[in-house]
Structures are given as C-alpha cells and as structure tokens.
Amino acid sequence: MNHSNPHIIIIGAGFTGCAIAHDLALRGFAVSVYERGEIASGTSGRTHGLLHSGARYCVTDQEAAVECIEENIILRNIAKPCIEFNGGLFAAFNDSDLEYAPLFINGAQECGIPIEELNREHVLALEPNLNPEVKLAYTVPDGSFDPLRLAFAFAATAKFNGAAFFPYHEVEGFLISNGRISGIKVWDRRSNQKMESHADLVINATGAWAGNLARLAEIDVQVIPTPGIMVAYNQRLVNRVINRLNEPDDGDILIPQRRMVVIGTTSFDVEDVDYIPVVEDQIQQMQQSAVSMVPSVQNTTQRGIYMSARPLIGITVLGRSLSRTFKCFDHQVMEGLEGFITITGGKATTCRVMAEKTVDLVCQKLGYQQTCSTAEVILQSYRKYFEA
Numbered sequence: 348m349n350h351s352n353p354h355i356i357i358i359g360a361g362f363t364g365c366a367i368a369h370d371l372a373l374r375g376f377a378v379s380v381y382e383r384g385e386i387a388s389g390t391s392g393r394t395h396g397l398l399h400s401g402a403r404y405c406v407t408d409q410e411a412a413v414e415c416i417e418e419n420i421i422l423r424n425i426a427k428p429c430i431e432f433n434g435g436l437f438a439a440f441n442d443s444d445l446e447y448a449p450l451f452i453n454g455a456q457e458c459g460i461p462i463e464e465l466n467r468e469h470v471l472a473l474e475p476n477l478n479p480e481v482k483l484a485y486t487v488p489d490g491s492f493d494p495l496r497l498a499f500a501f502a503a504t505a506k507f508n509g510a511a512f513f514p515y516h517e518v519e520g521f522l523i524s525n526g527r528i529s530g531i532k533v534w535d536r537r538s539n540q541k542m543e544s545h546a547d548l549v550i551n552a553t554g555a556w557a558g559n560l561a562r563l564a565e566i567d568v569q570v571i572p573t574p575g576i577m578v579a580y581n582q583r584l585v586n587r588v589i590n591r592l593n594e595p596d597d598g599d600i601l602i603p604q605r606r607m608v609v610i611g612t613t614s615f616d617v618e619d620v621d622y623i624p625v626v627e628d629q630i631q632q633m634q635q636s637a638v639s640m641v642p643s644v645q646n647t648t649q650r651g652i653y654m655s656a657r658p659l660i661g662i663t664v665l666g667r668s669l670s671r672t673f674k675c676f677d678h679q680v681m682e683g684l685e686g687f688i689t690i691t692g693g694k695a696t697t698c699r700v701m702a703e704k705t706v707d708l709v710c711q712k713l714g715y716q717q718t719c720s721t722a723e724v725i726l727q728s729y730r731k732y733f734e735a
Contacts, residue, residue: 361391393655398490405454435489435588575612598636
C-alpha cells in the first residue's frame with residue numbers, strides 16, 4: 348500500500364479507535380484500522396450507553412467530570428442521531444443520600460455542570476415509577492446513546508475521508524528494528540492468511556486489552572481490566588437516567604434504552620479479559636438495586652444480562668477507579684521504543700477528546716502541522732459505513 352502522507356495504523360476499533368481514525372483522516376493522514384472482531388465488538392459494544400454529564404464524578408474525580416460535561420455538549424452537536432438527550436436525575440432515597448447532597452452541589456458547581464433541585468412531588472410527577480420514598484432529586488444533563496451507532500458514525504466519517512478498516516484482522520506481533528516499531532504482523536481470521544503492514548506510527552487503542560497488546564512489544568502498560576455486570580429489562584419504566592445521589596457504587600444507575608431499561612454496574616477484577624463470567628449473585632445484586640430505585644422492575648422480565656471490561660489506569664482495593672480520565676503513553680519517552688503510542692482509560696463520552704489528544708501527539712512526533720476540527724465536524728450517518 349502506497350501512502351503519500353504519513354501512514355498511521357490503529358489497533359482496535361471501539362469508540363476510541365474509530366474516533367482516532369476520524370481525527371487522523373480529517374488531518375490528512377493515511378489511516379488503517381485493524382480489529383480482531385467487528386467494529387465495537389469489545390467493551391464499546393457492551394456499554395450501558397450512558398452519555399455522562401460528569402455529575403457522577405463531580406465529587407470524587409473532578410478532572411473526569413469536566414471532561415465528561417465538555418464532551419457531552421460536543422457529542423450532542425456532532426452525533427445527534429446516535430443520542431437521546433433525555434436528561435437525568437440524581438435522586439435521594441434515604442438519609443445517607445441526603446447527606447451527600449451538599450458535596451454534590453459544590454462539585455457540580457465547581458465542574459460547570461448545571462443542576463436544579465426538585466422536591467419529591469415534582470420528581471414523582473416527572474418519573475411516577477420511582478420509589479415513592481424518594482426525598483428529592485437534582486436534574487443533570489445526562490443522556491443515553493446507541494453504542495453501535497456511535498462507533499459506526501465515527502467509523503463511517505473516517506471511511507468517508509479515506510480511512511481503511513480491516514475487521515477480523517488480529518494483530519499477532521510487531522515489526523521491530525533498531526528500537527523502532529515500523530509495522531504489525533496480522534492474521535486475517537476470515538482467509539486464515541498471515542501478512543504484514545508497515546506504518547510511520549502504530550497506535551494501541553485496544554482499551555481493556557491494551558496491556559496484552561503492549562506485551563507483544565515487550566513493554567508494560569498498567570491497565571487493569573475491570574468488568575461490570577449489567578441487566579436489561581423488557582420495559583422502559585423511566586424516561587430519564589436515574590442516578591443514586593451518593594458516591595459511585597454498584598448498581599446505582601438506571602439508563603432507559605429505547606423500550607428497555609438497563610441497571611449497571613458492578614466492579615470486579617479478572618485475570619483473563621477474554622473470559623469474564625456473569626456471576627449469579629451480581630445479577631441478583633443488580634436486581635435488588637434496580638428495585639430499590641424503581642420498584643416496578645420486579646414486575647418485568649430480564650431481557651439480557653451482559654458485561655463489559657473497563658480499561659482502568661488505577662484502582663482501589665475494592666475495584667473502584669481512582670480516576671476515570673484517560674492517559675496517552677508515548678513509548679519512545681517511557682521505554683525508548685519509537686513509533687508506538689498507547690491510549691487507554693476514559694469513557695465512551697470522552698472518546699472524541701481522547702482521539703484529539705492522541706492525534707496531537709502523533710502530529711508532534713511526526714512534525715505534522717494540522718489542528719483538530721472534530722469538535723465542529725458533524726458525523727456521517729452510521730449507515731454510510733456499509734456503503735462502498
């Protein structure tokens with residue numbers, strides 16, 4: 348493959364990989380994206396679809412909260428067909444929740460997240476299926492998004508601008524010479540052929556798998572896959588995202604998705620990111636948490652039980668993240684290995700800015716003077732990815 352402009356290989360076609368491809372293509376790079384499955388077949392395709400306002404983190408992780416509210420506003424503009432901007436509530440159901448309220452109010456103000464206090468009567472008028480014991484709630488600009496549509500919208504726009512996507516192509520190794528990665532070794536899983544692809548720079552955007560991929564280059568990336576269980580029910584029940592007014596914990600978010608509602612999520616550690624069990628007691632925990640906020644959940648049918656593995660770059664003993672922001676690793680600076688970058692961490696909501704910071708680093712390393720425009724460019728329809 349001949350490239351007149353610098354050629355960048357991206358490994359991983361989840362939200363972040365597709366957003367990076369979009370940004371690179373707009374800045375004039377030649378782009379190839381390799382994914383061992385289909386687009387968004389990893390964590391991105393298994394998210395609960397919450398468009399974060401940042402309010403969940405405004406007390407415990409304000410850096411992540413600010414990133415979320417800023418990107419929330421941008422995504423509402425550039426990806427409207429993928430998003431239901433239905434708003435959210437942080438609801439207090441007991442005295443512990445009420446005690447958290449002053450911290451929440453201060454955190455939201457410091458992070459620039461607009462909130463409004465609602466009394467019990469107003470809350471129940473908006474969401475009559477909420478537990479009638481609700482004390483009060485605060486409105487937040489949460490929303491929900493369709494995970495596959497969002498990923499394919501970024502991919503479609505990247506493809507429209509010249510990026511090439513190679514699904515079902517698994518990277519098995521790197522081409523390394525004189526302390527520099529110059530390409531990848533790939534297995535085409537459909538044809539069972541082995542091949543090589545050369546590039547000016549390779550980006551590891553595999554999320555929870557970033558550590559596994561980096562080990563193929565004999566370097567260490569401190570990413571801990573931290574899965575969570577989610578349960579979907581066959582009735583919508585609420586029209587807004589319902590959050591528990593308290594510190595982030597298991598089973599404290601209900602997200603309406605079309606004609607369903609999804610409760611999430613637990614948080615635990617695994618040794619093998621490719622085998623994550625769906626544990627029965629965690630399913631029951633999610634059920635109990637959902638019923639405590641919306642009692643009518645107990646009269647619904649479970650439509651699906653699934654999990655996703657978050658790529659966390661620092662965790663507590665209990666498995667909760669120290670930070671939900673992201674980190675870009677320049678392996679030339681860290682390990683002396685040129686031509687290789689890893690981007691990981693973050694949220695689906697922040698995938699665009701994660702891409703922007705990654706491509707800024709690419710431009711810096713290659714001496715390529717092009718600024719980012721993805722905050723203004725309206726994404727193509729996700730359907731266009733499938734057009735020739």
